[in-house]
Amino acid sequence: MIRLAAAGLTLALLGAACAGPNPDASAKGKVQETTTSTIAKGPETTAAGLRSKLTGLFQEHVFLAAAVASSRSRADELAAAQAALDDNSKALTDNITAIFAATPAVGKEFGELWKGGVVQNATGIGSLFNAAVGLPIDALSGPLTTVEQAIGNGTDFTALRGAAAQMATMAAKLTGAIAKKLPDKIGGDPGSKAADLLTNLNFGLREHVFLASAATGAALGGRADEFAAAKTALDANSDAITGTIAGVYGDEAGKQFAPLWSKHIGFLVDYTTAIGATDQAKADQAMDNLLGYADDFAAFLNAASPKLAKDTVAGLIKTHVSTLKDEIDAQAAKNFTKAYASERTAADHMHVIATGLATTVVAQFPTKF
Numbered sequence: 001m002i003r004l005a006a007a008g009l010t011l012a013l014l015g016a017a018c019a020g021p022n023p024d025a026s027a028k029g030k031v032q033e034t035t036t037s038t039i040a041k042g043p044e045t046t047a048a049g050l051r052s053k054l055t056g057l058f059q060e061h062v063f064l065a066a067a068v069a070s071s072r073s074r075a076d077e078l079a080a081a082q083a084a085l086d087d088n089s090k091a092l093t094d095n096i097t098a099i100f101a102a103t104p105a106v107g108k109e110f111g112e113l114w115k116g117g118v119v120q121n122a123t124g125i126g127s128l129f130n131a132a133v134g135l136p137i138d139a140l141s142g143p144l145t146t147v148e149q150a151i152g153n154g155t156d157f158t159a160l161r162g163a164a165a166q167m168a169t170m171a172a173k174l175t176g177a178i179a180k181k182l183p184d185k186i187g188g189d190p191g192s193k194a195a196d197l198l199t200n201l202n203f204g205l206r207e208h209v210f211l212a213s214a215a216t217g218a219a220l221g222g223r224a225d226e227f228a229a230a231k232t233a234l235d236a237n238s239d240a241i242t243g244t245i246a247g248v249y250g251d252e253a254g255k256q257f258a259p260l261w262s263k264h265i266g267f268l269v270d271y272t273t274a275i276g277a278t279d280q281a282k283a284d285q286a287m288d289n290l291l292g293y294a295d296d297f298a299a300f301l302n303a304a305s306p307k308l309a310k311d312t313v314a315g316l317i318k319t320h321v322s323t324l325k326d327e328i329d330a331q332a333a334k335n336f337t338k339a340y341a342s343e344r345t346a347a348d349h350m351h352v353i354a355t356g357l358a359t360t361v362v363a364q365f366p367t368k369f
Helices: 001-019 048-071 075-099 103-114 122-133 137-149 157-181 193-220 224-249 249-275 280-304 311-331 336-364
Strands: none
Touching: 048 075, 048 137, 048 157, 048 193, 048 336, 075 103, 075 336, 103 122, 122 137, 122 157, 137 157, 157 193, 157 224, 193 224, 193 249, 193 311, 193 336, 224 249, 249 280, 249 311, 280 311, 311 336
């Protein structure tokens, strides 16, 4: 229901401007066909959507693999983290299978290699796409090997951010090669400034979810050092998102955005602390603060992009809050299967927000993008 509501809000946000294919993150494993209304360089193109989608899934692999590594001493959480990682592998395989529908052997071989072990099969994965789209083998094998080594015990969040960034670079190269090989299926320019904006927004906002989830899980689990490390990385992620916003709207807007964004992270920490202490009154107050923040954020974004209706933006942010609340509640109840499912839902919702915002921004600043 959350995904359906978010999709509806996105349609309201985009309005008639979104005549081309809609890269909805909830459509896991599906690649939208290009149409005659596709804008060659816009964030709505199939190529831009594919690049953003693959970036998000490869990024998700990093953080879920790290969750598996960090929870090895906690059997109940380990099983749930591994199941979520398996679901991510399936989503990646579904995407590759959909892209190469005309040659199903590619999707089948990718699924077997990926599931069989990314490090062990890094060269094989590189060779597969070298044969399929002409991408140099080390364009994939190098990053995949380095990323898996960076995961380590799963709690070096600075290293994980770097590993996820390598995955983003890899996804850009892979999408570029696919678009060149299959121009009739993957329309548009995956390397355009509009595609950069969509991918950067999606990447930063999804990373916010993964790092916030790691921080709240560590806090509720009483792992203070892990919480501190995750919170430091989350603050660095906030700086990166602020940089993206400033790059679009200007430095003054970035100065206004930074404390606003930081405020909602503080409220999430307040909610987590209250739930951990079973203090319902403080938890309710923190949630009230978060819902009030949604209206403040909507006012900021509406002032920056007047075509973004306040009610629509506030609704999207409230969905963000509710998905994270679901996860925190599940973490506190030690229902880790629900917690990881909620984390992935929350991350998918960020793609919805990124798509709507990128489309509006590109229309607002056509000379920039």
